[in-house]
Amino acid sequence: MSYRSYPKLELHLHLEGGAPPAFIRGLAKEKGIDIHKIFDEQGGYAYRDFDHFLRVYEAACTTLQGPEDFRRLVLAVLEESAANGVIYLETFLSPDFCGGGDLEAWRDYLGAMTDAAAQAERDFGITLKGIITCIRHNGPEQAKTVARCAVETKGDFITGFGMAGAELMGRPGDFAYSFDMAREAGLRITCHAGEWGGPDMVADTIRDLRPERIGHGINAAKDLALVDQIAEQGIVLEVCPGSNVFLNAVESWEKHPIRLLRDRGVKVTVSTDDPPFFHTTMTREYDMMAENYGWDEADFAELNKTALEAAFCDAATRERIAKKLEAAQ
Numbered sequence: 001m002s003y004r005s006y007p008k009l010e011l012h013l014h015l016e017g018g019a020p021p022a023f024i025r026g027l028a029k030e031k032g033i034d035i036h037k038i039f040d041e042q043g044g045y046a047y048r049d050f051d052h053f054l055r056v057y058e059a060a061c062t063t064l065q066g067p068e069d070f071r072r073l074v075l076a077v078l079e080e081s082a083a084n085g086v087i088y089l090e091t092f093l094s095p096d097f098c099g100g101g102d103l104e105a106w107r108d109y110l111g112a113m114t115d116a117a118a119q120a121e122r123d124f125g126i127t128l129k130g131i132i133t134c135i136r137h138n139g140p141e142q143a144k145t146v147a148r149c150a151v152e153t154k155g156d157f158i159t160g161f162g163m164a165g166a167e168l169m170g171r172p173g174d175f176a177y178s179f180d181m182a183r184e185a186g187l188r189i190t191c192h193a194g195e196w197g198g199p200d201m202v203a204d205t206i207r208d209l210r211p212e213r214i215g216h217g218i219n220a221a222k223d224l225a226l227v228d229q230i231a232e233q234g235i236v237l238e239v240c241p242g243s244n245v246f247l248n249a250v251e252s253w254e255k256h257p258i259r260l261l262r263d264r265g266v267k268v269t270v271s272t273d274d275p276p277f278f279h280t281t282m283t284r285e286y287d288m289m290a291e292n293y294g295w296d297e298a299d300f301a302e303l304n305k306t307a308l309e310a311a312f313c314d315a316a317t318r319e320r321i322a323k324k325l326e327a328a329q
């Protein structure tokens with residue numbers, strides 16, 4: 001069976017990384033931008049490895065040049081997510097891609113995205129919240145600029161702060177100032193760690209940045225004492241199995257550590273990361289977990305419960321999403 005219509009919560013999706021290839025090709029044609037080399041013969045995104053993926057990702061983003069482009073992007077991504085059963089989504093947003101970190105420019109982009117999110121909720125029944133992320137390979141000083149954008153625009157839509165990008169550049173403590181700024185302003189905290197870095201990167205992130213969620217976190221599984229620490233502290237892992245397998249961060253679905261982590265009491269959720277780049281959807285994630293792990297609706301209900309409890313949203317939104325889940329049972 002397919003779990004396409006099963007209601008799902010997703011906490012880890014990069015907005016630009018969710019852009020359908022056809023959408024980016026259309027924008028490139030409209031603007032006369034030649035990025036044909038980032039696509040394969042079937043029209044999908046093409047890259048060799050993770051570093052090349054980052055370059056292809058940034059090339060695709062060159063077509064996103066103003067607030068209207070991002071309004072259209074939000075609608076395209078949310079329509080696709082809703083078609084795969086997602087009723088609540090948190091997406092990573094970066095002011096680096098929206099005006100280069102300029103606060104007033106960022107406000108214009110944010111207004112367009114917020115309007116699109118409201119329209120998508122009316123049209124597709126999906127709720128969106130935004131987590132502002134600094135880009136690790138842009139360095140600690142630029143991270144401070146991004147954190148200021150987050151602090152100045154936090155509210156009902158912007159609810160969290162985090163960090164993405166090339167994980168092996170710098171150490172978590174280099175970015176502590178930005179995370180402290182965001183936390184003190186009341187933003188919820190997540191951070192990518194342990195996708196490529198080892199257990200030490202996860203441990204340093206927990207110690208220096210104090211996140212309540214970790215993006216990926218899978219390499220913590222190589223240190224069972226750390227796994228137990230994560231479980232004891234109640235830190236939630238935003239696991240993206242399809243992404244990890246596609247990028248060869250793990251060897252296969254069968255050898256993915258999500259089961260070990262869950263069995264040892266770690267709170268895990270499941271997301272797509274950058275779905276069209278990794279040829280996945282939330283439907284495929286659920287179908288592959290059912291196929292490889294024998295997980296069923298009881299397991300998926302537990303994943304949704306964990307995600308809802310960990311969601312960076314207000315109590316009223318949480319209650320509304322809980323009622324949607326109950327109605328679907």
